[in-house]
Amino acid sequence: MSHDDPERDGPDRTNGSDEAADGTTLSDGGTEERLPVPEYERKQYLPTSGLPTARRKVLVEKFGPVRTYFKARPDEHFGLQRRLNQARLGLSYDVYLTRTVLYSVIVGLLCALLGLGLTVALSRLGVLAGIESPISVSSGTVLSDVVLFVAANRVFFFGATATLLSMFLGATVTWIAQYYYPYILVDSRRRNIDVMLPHAIVYMYALSYGGMDFITVLKRMAEADETYGEVAHEFDMVVRDVEVFGNDLFTAIRNARNLTASENMETFLDDMLSVLDSGGNVTEFLRDESDKYMQRSQEEQKRFLETLAMLSEVFIVAFVAAPLFLIITLIMMTFLGSAGFSMLFAIVYLVIPLGMLGFIVLVSMLSEPYRSPNHSVTTDSDLSSPTEWFDDDTQHTIVRRIRLRRRLDEFLSSPLKPLRRRPELTLLFSAPLAVAYLAVAAVVFGAPSVDGVLSTPFRTTNLFFVAPFLIVATPMAFVHEQSRRQRRHVASRLPDALDILASSNQMGVSLVEGFGLVARNVTGRFAEELRHVRNDIRWNHDMRDALLSMADRMAVPQLTRTCKILAEGSRSTGNLHQVLKIAAQDTRHRLQMERAREQELQTYVAVVAIGFLVYLGTVVVIDQSFLAPVIERIGETESGELDQLISVGAGDVSTYNALFLHSALVQAVGTGLIIGELADSDVRSGLKYSIALVLVALAVFAFV
Numbered sequence: 149m150s151h152d153d154p155e156r157d158g159p160d161r162t163n164g165s166d167e168a169a170d171g172t173t174l175s176d177g178g179t180e181e182r183l184p185v186p187e188y189e190r191k192q193y194l195p196t197s198g199l200p201t202a203r204r205k206v207l208v209e210k211f212g213p214v215r216t217y218f219k220a221r222p223d224e225h226f227g228l229q230r231r232l233n234q235a236r237l238g239l240s241y242d243v244y245l246t247r248t249v250l251y252s253v254i255v256g257l258l259c260a261l262l263g264l265g266l267t268v269a270l271s272r273l274g275v276l277a278g279i280e281s282p283i284s285v286s287s288g289t290v291l292s293d294v295v296l297f298v299a300a301n302r303v304f305f306f307g308a309t310a311t312l313l314s315m316f317l318g319a320t321v322t323w324i325a326q327y328y329y330p331y332i333l334v335d336s337r338r339r340n341i342d343v344m345l346p347h348a349i350v351y352m353y354a355l356s357y358g359g360m361d362f363i364t365v366l367k368r369m370a371e372a373d374e375t376y377g378e379v380a381h382e383f384d385m386v387v388r389d390v391e392v393f394g395n396d397l398f399t400a401i402r403n404a405r406n407l408t409a410s411e412n413m414e415t416f417l418d419d420m421l422s423v424l425d426s427g428g429n430v431t432e433f434l435r436d437e438s439d440k441y442m443q444r445s446q447e448e449q450k451r452f453l454e455t456l457a458m459l460s461e462v463f464i465v466a467f468v469a470a471p472l473f474l475i476i477t478l479i480m481m482t483f484l485g486s487a488g489f490s491m492l493f494a495i496v497y498l499v500i501p502l503g504m505l506g507f508i509v510l511v512s513m514l515s516e517p518y519r520s521p522n523h524s525v526t527t528d529s530d531l532s533s534p535t536e537w538f539d540d541d542t543q544h545t546i547v548r549r550i551r552l553r554r555r556l557d558e559f560l561s562s563p564l565k566p567l568r569r570r571p572e573l574t575l576l577f578s579a580p581l582a583v584a585y586l587a588v589a590a591v592v593f594g595a596p597s598v599d600g601v602l603s604t605p606f607r608t609t610n611l612f613f614v615a616p617f618l619i620v621a622t623p624m625a626f627v628h629e630q631s632r633r634q635r636r637h638v639a640s641r642l643p644d645a646l647d648i649l650a651s652s653n654q655m656g657v658s659l660v661e662g663f664g665l666v667a668r669n670v671t672g673r674f675a676e677e678l679r680h681v682r683n684d685i686r687w688n689h690d691m692r693d694a695l696l697s698m699a700d701r702m703a704v705p706q707l708t709r710t711c712k713i714l715a716e717g718s719r720s721t722g723n724l725h726q727v728l729k730i731a732a733q734d735t736r737h738r739l740q741m742e743r744a745r746e747q748e749l750q751t752y753v754a755v756v757a758i759g760f761l762v763y764l765g766t767v768v769v770i771d772q773s774f775l776a777p778v779i780e781r782i783g784e785t786e787s788g789e790l791d792q793l794i795s796v797g798a799g800d801v802s803t804y805n806a807l808f809l810h811s812a813l814v815q816a817v818g819t820g821l822i823i824g825e826l827a828d829s830d831v832r833s834g835l836k837y838s839i840a841l842v843l844v845a846l847a848v849f850a851f852v
Contacts (some may be wrong), residue, residue, distance in 0.1 A: 194341060218242040228330065234409045235333035236381065249569050259318030260297040260311045267307035275291040335408045339517030340378040341410035342448055346441040348379040349416070351713055353434035358717040362430050363397070368716055375708055412444060419504065442737050449741055452518060453748045456697055456826055459511060460752035464824060467507070467815070468759040471500055480772070489803060494812045504818030508825055515829040524568040564605055569703055571628035571832060578623045582616040587696050605806030607659045607848060614813065625835035632833065638674045638704045639739055645670060646710065646732035654725035662686045677702060691718045706735045746827070753827050759820040764845055766806040768852050809849055816841035
């Protein structure tokens, strides 16, 4: 946060005069007491609203009128400043709001140009010429003259209204979204902290049990951000306050406690302060806290699963029942000549896809804090190189070349490893293949057109839409499922493997020999990696680097946390059996939570899949049992009331067939991706469901 403002040397706020962090106050005996805020936040000078004229002129000259306007009103945005600090954005509220104004103006101008362009386009198409007054007025009155004047200049008034309305909506939406963006970030950080805090406490407990002093435990915790996410960032602030700003440990923890986004983290730091202040046993405290927060994490997951269950029910109503109702209603209106195909086209090709995309984004945002952090582990061998004879720039260049060479060697030895880590890299091969297929299909069968899609929907859709989708999605789904199955296998066997290691180590077997013992009781790549670790330790005598290298190769979150615990625990103690038991308890708890989630969501995943089948069956029944008999009846009637009442022909039925087929395919793809997001918090896990549902839809339309 910047402290170079000219009013920095103003009076400091104190606990008795500060605004509360969340805008609330506590009352005790008739006197108000503000909630405490961190030391550096409390010392940040925020000017009062009554700035002298001379002072305001100085601020305007230095920062401009917009930023000065916000600087003069700190009390109105103190909550925003606190959220900016909690979100770790590193900005003061006045700088952030000034940027928000700039973004709003830019978006407003762009929206105004969009409204002006829309007006020009509609005017050239002749759409505006048909606009009539929505109200009827008597001639000869002032109101009628106004209506006639507006009608004569309808293009100008429509353009002015569209431009101003677009500009206002664009600027307003941008301001609201930007203003509350820190609030969204803080909420996301809160949930991530709540999810990872139990595992972080277990990690700290294992290190403390191994004999590591508490300051070093905090440093190791702060360095583990690739494993413990936002919790590590919270402790990084504690370490930075001590090492960089020179605060004592109590002040640093108190500052972190006052600024954290999570109530659970705040409670944990409060309890930690009490133990440190009373001289209690930190190791015993961490053990008790790990059990307590493990129970809280189960309750948090239960609430999250209830939210997902509600969302699955919302999906059925919004994307199965509602589209069916609208489609049937619009079909009947089209039959009676009171509506056209435009609304049906909008629902099938615009409303349903965008709605499903928005639903996937919503579920993904809610699930984001519950995902494990990106487990990229840095080992000592990645940083070690004989560069001490060179200057800093040369060292940086040599280290970068060494890392590049090692990555190239790893790729040549295992070309599929990057694909297993990032299945979306299959697009580098599948996307060009799909483009080549489309080019060949266009040459052989002719380029697709709107008339071709509507007249022969099944053939054209399969050739130019379904086949490319399968070419792109199938390799990604296959690689992802292979990687996912491997991770699940390792996670399921890890608790038992750690129990074997703990028992053997307690009986006097070294950890190195224990890896070989465990390798004989597991199968697959996990066994190969355990043998690799055993040999690596024997040859290089570096247990920490060997464990972290295995974690980096496997990229399994539970294994990464375990290897972190063992790597750091091996540095502080030679008796690892209790540390191994702690790690086994952590992995078993995580495995139980994941299995509970799978069992809980199986019912709702089935409900979503059945919803798609209901939609598919309904549109097929409408297509085969309703439209076909109606057209047949029209063909048998030479003249009569039926032709006069129903305005539909064979060409329209072909269009209906195309709309039904395409809506079913859109539902199949969207439903599959949503199932993956609900069940596994990963949209890639839904690709296999999308492929299966697309094939089911094609089979139904082909044979029914």
